[in-house]
Amino acid sequence: MEERRVNVTVNGEPKVADVEPRMLLAHFLREVLGLTGTHIGCDTTNCGACTVNFDGKPIKSCTMFAVQADGHEVETVEGISRASELHAVQEGFKEEHGLQCGFCTSGMMMTAKALLEENPNPTEEDVRWALSGNLCRCTGYQNIVKSVLWAAEKMRSEAAVRR
Amino acid sequence: MAQALDEIKIGGLGSSRKRVEDDRFLRGKGNYTDDFKLTGMLHMEILRSPVAHARIKSVDTTKAWQIPGVHMVLTGEMAAQHNLAWMPTLSYDTQAVLATDKVRFQGQEIACVVADDPYIAKDGCEAIEVEYEPLPAIVNPEQALASDAPLIRDDKVGQNDNVCYRWEVGDREGTERAFAQADKISTLRLHYPRSHPSPIECCGSIADYNPATTKLTVYMTTQAPHIIRSAVALVAELPEHMIRIISPDIGGGFGNKVPVYPGYVASILCSILLGRPVKWIEDKTGNLTSTGFARDMYIEGQLALRNDGKILATRFHADTDNGAFFSDAQPSKFKIGLFHSAFGCYDIPYGYQTAQGTYTNKAPGGVAYRCSFRITEAMFFQERMIRAAAFDLGMDQAEFRRMNLVKDDDFPHRTPFGFLLDSGQYEKCLDVALDAIGYQDFLREKEEARSRGRRLGIGISTMSEPLGAGNSREYDIIGIKMFDAAELRVHPSGKAILKIGAKTQGQGHETTFAQIVTHELGIPAPDIVVEHGDTDNTPYGMGTYASRSTPTAGAATAMVSRKIRAKARKLAAHLLEVSEEDVEWELGRFYVRGAHDRGVTIQDCAMAAYSNMPDGLEPGLENNAYYDPPNLTWPFAAYIVTVEVDPETGVWDVLRMVAVDDCGVRINPMIVEGQIMGGMTEAYAMANMQFITFDADGNCVGSNYMDYLLPTAWETPGFELHEVTTASPHHPIGAKGVGECAAVGGPAAFVNAVMDAIDDTGVRNIDMPLLPDRVWEAITYKRDVSGAPPVKTD
Ligand code: FES
Ligand code: FES
Numbered sequence: 036m037e038e039r040r041v042n043v044t045v046n047g048e049p050k051v052a053d054v055e056p057r058m059l060l061a062h063f064l065r066e067v068l069g070l071t072g073t074h075i076g077c078d079t080t081n082c083g084a085c086t087v088n089f090d091g092k093p094i095k096s097c098t099m100f101a102v103q104a105d106g107h108e109v110e111t112v113e114g115i116s117r118a119s120e121l122h123a124v125q126e127g128f129k130e131e132h133g134l135q136c137g138f139c140t141s142g143m144m145m146t147a148k149a150l151l152e153e154n155p156n157p158t159e160e161d162v163r164w165a166l167s168g169n170l171c172r173c174t175g176y177q178n179i180v181k182s183v184l185w186a187a188e189k190m191r192s193e194a195a196v197r198r
Numbered sequence: 199m200a201q202a203l204d205e206i207k208i209g210g211l212g213s214s215r216k217r218v219e220d221d222r223f224l225r226g227k228g229n230y231t232d233d234f235k236l237t238g239m240l241h242m243e244i245l246r247s248p249v250a251h252a253r254i255k256s257v258d259t260t261k262a263w264q265i266p267g268v269h270m271v272l273t274g275e276m277a278a279q280h281n282l283a284w285m286p287t288l289s290y291d292t293q294a295v296l297a298t299d300k301v302r303f304q305g306q307e308i309a310c311v312v313a314d315d316p317y318i319a320k321d322g323c324e325a326i327e328v329e330y331e332p333l334p335a336i337v338n339p340e341q342a343l344a345s346d347a348p349l350i351r352d353d354k355v356g357q358n359d360n361v362c363y364r365w366e367v368g369d370r371e372g373t374e375r376a377f378a379q380a381d382k383i384s385t386l387r388l389h390y391p392r393s394h395p396s397p398i399e400c401c402g403s404i405a406d407y408n409p410a411t412t413k414l415t416v417y418m419t420t421q422a423p424h425i426i427r428s429a430v431a432l433v434a435e436l437p438e439h440m441i442r443i444i445s446p447d448i449g450g451g452f453g454n455k456v457p458v459y460p461g462y463v464a465s466i467l468c469s470i471l472l473g474r475p476v477k478w479i480e481d482k483t484g485n486l487t488s489t490g491f492a493r494d495m496y497i498e499g500q501l502a503l504r505n506d507g508k509i510l511a512t513r514f515h516a517d518t519d520n521g522a523f524f525s526d527a528q529p530s531k532f533k534i535g536l537f538h539s540a541f542g543c544y545d546i547p548y549g550y551q552t553a554q555g556t557y558t559n560k561a562p563g564g565v566a567y568r569c570s571f572r573i574t575e576a577m578f579f580q581e582r583m584i585r586a587a588a589f590d591l592g593m594d595q596a597e598f599r600r601m602n603l604v605k606d607d608d609f610p611h612r613t614p615f616g617f618l619l620d621s622g623q624y625e626k627c628l629d630v631a632l633d634a635i636g637y638q639d640f641l642r643e644k645e646e647a648r649s650r651g652r653r654l655g656i657g658i659s660t661m662s663e664p665l666g667a668g669n670s671r672e673y674d675i676i677g678i679k680m681f682d683a684a685e686l687r688v689h690p691s692g693k694a695i696l697k698i699g700a701k702t703q704g705q706g707h708e709t710t711f712a713q714i715v716t717h718e719l720g721i722p723a724p725d726i727v728v729e730h731g732d733t734d735n736t737p738y739g740m741g742t743y744a745s746r747s748t749p750t751a752g753a754a755t756a757m758v759s760r761k762i763r764a765k766a767r768k769l770a771a772h773l774l775e776v777s778e779e780d781v782e783w784e785l786g787r788f789y790v791r792g793a794h795d796r797g798v799t800i801q802d803c804a805m806a807a808y809s810n811m812p813d814g815l816e817p818g819l820e821n822n823a824y825y826d827p828p829n830l831t832w833p834f835a836a837y838i839v840t841v842e843v844d845p846e847t848g849v850w851d852v853l854r855m856v857a858v859d860d861c862g863v864r865i866n867p868m869i870v871e872g873q874i875m876g877g878m879t880e881a882y883a884m885a886n887m888q889f890i891t892f893d894a895d896g897n898c899v900g901s902n903y904m905d906y907l908l909p910t911a912w913e914t915p916g917f918e919l920h921e922v923t924t925a926s927p928h929h930p931i932g933a934k935g936v937g938e939c940a941a942v943g944g945p946a947a948f949v950n951a952v953m954d955a956i957d958d959t960g961v962r963n964i965d966m967p968l969l970p971d972r973v974w975e976a977i978t979y980k981r982d983v984s985g986a987p988p989v990k991t992d
Contacts, residue, residue: 057317066315071233072226074449076398077482081903084398112226125224129216132872136704137223138230138399138449167912170903172398172450173704175879176911178872 043104045070046114054101061085063101064111072112072141076170083169086142087111093149095168112141115148123186123193124148133182135173143169147183155191159184203786209723210716210785211931214868217709218724219447219702228447231402231419236475239404240269242465243319244484245309245326247301250337250559250896251348252330254297254308261325262311268322270312270468274298282467284353285433287525288457288675289533291362292354293562294523295460301330302350302522303561304898305487307460312468312476335559335896336360337987339496339517342556350522350557360557362524363533367615368513368550373502376511376548380502384587389965389986390575391889392494392519392560394486394906395567397703399449401489402479403462405469414470415442418462421451422741424699425675427733429458432676434466445731451703452880453565454490456527456743487901490527490563491890494519495572496986497579501587502548507601509587511548512541512614514579518555518564526564527743528571529673529680535571536664538615540580543624543662543834544602549614559896568880568941570665570744581659581946585953586962595950596632599660600625617664621924622834622860628660630920631836631858640840644954653843654853655955659947660837664830665935666749675740679826682750683737686715686758687820690808692801694721697729699739700751705937706869707747711755713865714931718759719766719800720786737822745935748865749926754825756930761821766803769819772812773798831926831934833861837878837947843955848974850952852882852915857944860922861936862929873937875917881944883909885952887967894988 038053045068052067064070064087075097076084085097088110096109115122124144127133134140143166150157150165157165162183163176171179209215222228259271274296277283284292297308311322336342336350342360351357377383403418414436420426423443431438448455465478480489499514518534520526528535534553541549567574588598603624604611611619635656644654667673668680685697696715700707712726730736739751763783770788771778774796781788789797798806807819840853857874864870880888887907890900900906925932945966952968953961961976965985972983 055317065232069235070226071230072228074230074399075232076400076449077903079482079902079904082398082482112224116225121224128224129220132217132868134220134223134704135706135872135876136397136399136448136450137219137228138397140223141226144224163911167910170398170908170910172396172452172880172908173876174872175875175877175917176914177875177917180911 039102041101041105044108046110056100056102058101059097060099060101060104061096064096070111070113074138074141076138081170083142083146084139086145086169088145088149091149091152093146112144122148123189124151126189127182127186131178131182131185133174133179139169139171143171143179147186151187151190155187157187202784203720205717205785208716209713211713211863211865212867213713214866215709215713215723217706219706219708230399230447230449231404231417232479234404234417236404236406239475239477240312240314240472241316241319242310242312242468242476242478243316243323244307244461245323246484246488247297247304247306247308249301249330249332250304250335251302251333253300253333255329255331257309258327259309262322265318265322265325267314267318268311270472271322272296272310272464272468277467280467282434282463285458285463287523288530289524289526289528290530291524293525295463299353303559304896305484305561307488310464310468312472337558337560337892337894337896339519339556342558350559362520362555362557365533365553366551367538369548369614370550373511373513373548373550377502377513380510381505382503382590384501384503384590386583386586386962387498388579388582388963389984390493390495390497390578391966391985392891393492393567393884393888394890395452395454395492395565396486396906396908397450397452397454400480400482400485401455401459401461403465404475404477405466406475407469407473409473413440413442414466415444416466417444417446419448419455420445421455421701421703421743423701423731423733424738425678425741426458428678430466433463443733445701448703453492453527453567453743455703456565456741457490457525457563459489482903483901486890486906487898488561490565491521491561492565492567493575495575497575499579499583501583503587503591507591507593507598509544509546509602512546513550516553518553519558519560520555520564521558521560521562523562524555525562527566529667530676531674532571535566535573537572537576539573539617539664540576542613542617542619543604543660545604545608546614551615560892566744568877568938570663570667570938573663574942577661577663577942578946581661582949585950589957595658596628596637599628599658603660618829619662619832620829621927622662622832623922623924624660624834627834627836627858627860627922630922631838631856634856634918634920635838635840635854653845653955655841655843655951657839657947657949657951657954659943659950661943662832662834663939663942665745665833666827666831667744667746668826669828670826680740681824681826682739682754683822683824684751684754684758685737685822686762688762688804690805692721692804693725695727695729696755697736698751698755699737700742700747701731702742705742705747705873706866710865710869711752714752714755715759717931718756719763721800745937748933749827749831749929749935750825752933753827753930754823757825758821758823761823762819765819766800768815769803769806769811770798773802773806828928831862831929833859833934833936833939835859835939835943837943839947839951841951841955843952843973845977848970848972848977850968850973854918855915856918856920857940858920858922859936859939860924861939862924862926862934863932865933870936871919874919874940877938877940878917878944879909879914880941882914882948884945885948885966885968889967891989892987893991897991899989899991
């Protein structure tokens, strides 16, 4: 099949590749760029394991073609921490035991990060609603919700210090 | 003055230390099977049957072979040439790897295509032409047993009907006598619907056969790598020492990743034939339609009751729908798992159980979905029956339980089906739960609400679940006894590596098993690394399912640590220049009796093991232990749920959910609570929405996440957790299994709550899941609602 050129910024770095038009963005990230932190858990856009942030908004990368990302910015789980320092959302998941098998975790965190960027002070209900496109089979969600609220709190106090 | 170590601070028993596995997962650096990329690796996809029952007239692969990038098209005929068209199951039946004669369920594997990438492999599957001659489909035991039913397993010599096993246990005559003396007999019939464990990660494997060394390495999503290695050796007739199974990070298992699936076998065969690594990653539809399902059981039973509330006997029968092949993953000599654990926590003198399995045109599997082999059905039936009996007697459901529960001083208690319950404080657990929910207040609230037209309900479920198979006397899988093992090596600097035969799928073994070593040796948990999942580098073990890791591999870890301590004691005596008898132990340190300050640490002993051993003592500080538990462990749980049912729509909302778990000594309370909440969510899911059903043609309804509903963060209720601790009398650190209790005992609490909310309608049962239309139908027409397939799909 004929290949098409894709120019996409991934985790702040420009990437160029020639791919088949039918290649899904999730496969592009995993197979072409080797970013296997983005997972694939279903065929029907239901599980959210593949969630990445696309121009700052959470999207399901299994439901977009790589060629559609041409000219856009994608952020994956690999891009949210700096060196040894974890992002507040990642810390929150560790502190509140928000993950077990870890398979849903990248997607959960990407959704949570986008939520907190938009709404720094969410209620439990806000968090549950925001995460309702991401399935987890291990945790029962309660600790995931706590993790996100923990991160919100931490991000707010950091912002207060900066001011 | 030497300070005693603070066990909690160094990550020992009872410490909620944060998980070590999190660091890689949080950064997207986990290593799941699909994340591996081997040099020269090809990709395999499976062509599945679109129909449930049909004779295969022809399979034409010509066009698939012509697609550029396709390396292999494997059919059943080709697999048969290598004696691999069929494989044995864990329940002593056979299962087709790739269909040759007939397809027996929708989604069955017909052929595989291996290509340069998965897209081309899928193109290849689409290019295969299969001609089917349709046969009538059977989707429930009743149809299977009809005299004119088509024979599903015509491949089996001597099989003349669709029955796959018959089973009975208990004292039939004693039970009949007890029933004859009963004041009242309470009856219940229900269907526990077919469900699927459905971890978010599907199954997959990368088979890497190296023609130069003849070694086969398989990366795969398996909860039981050692058993898989033995099975591959037997099935594919390969030498066991030339097989290495690596089970890397697993994205959830819940029993789904215990069996051997055709995809694994086909990827191995393709790799051997092509001499290149072959990766197979299943899609969700493949996972939901072909791999190990759970439940699908029809149960009818009775309790013999005395008017004062005493239960005299129980008798019940189960019909299981086993699908096209009897491939239940369970201890091989039990045909319906540990279903006879039902009613164990109640003091009932007599019991008799029968069961019968049927072949149907549905996926095979019968896995222990977050449960210890069919005990989920057992406990569900038990707790639904207990509620029905209390209702029939006009007794309070809590008091009825209290009266019949095994008392604290009655242990050990032998059940009428032969189990030996060894410990517990059942009444206390019930009281903690009743107290937490505010039982009496809620009953008043319920009455008051009812008078204003609102329907509130409260459901209780109390149960003791046998977890941690074996012992080896009773439990084996294809002849291999259900023990487990651990290997511990302490390095010169006092850091250690622990290797276990169990395999985590999210339970946090890398964190908690180190804590057991810390408890036994005083080596800080961060100084211990836990290895698992690679058969070349870990001792033999039966794997992780049925909540058996802590009871078995956890016990082996404690025992090997004690062996290490025994040797360290000799080294300590040598270093302290006293005789071994004069050496005392406290956490992490030996000292001279009567001179507490004269001591050496476990780290000092480790160094001495390599640098300064006494004459005659073997160097090094490592050992192993194989542990055969004397009994199962017996956790107990009391779950209480309150709900409000909307009579206009049949929708019900959970008001509160209280869980009291007694799982013995908790190694890491944070992780235990995580397990309980996960299990409780699955219980809620089964009661509320999650099931797989079939239409009359055998089409699977629930073959993807649009039809197979799983609860999200939005619907899932919040949980209130409480604990009671009764140590296991035989486990070396007093722990019991826990990972599954809530999923096992939870569903009945939800259903009982809804039944309580409609207790004025005369309805005895609504089959799970309690979908709004079923609840509405029950309330509106005052009748029981069955959920048995076939469903109407138009
Ligand atoms: S993989 Fe499930 S939503 Fe993308
Ligand atoms: S942690 Fe396993 S699916 Fe969420």
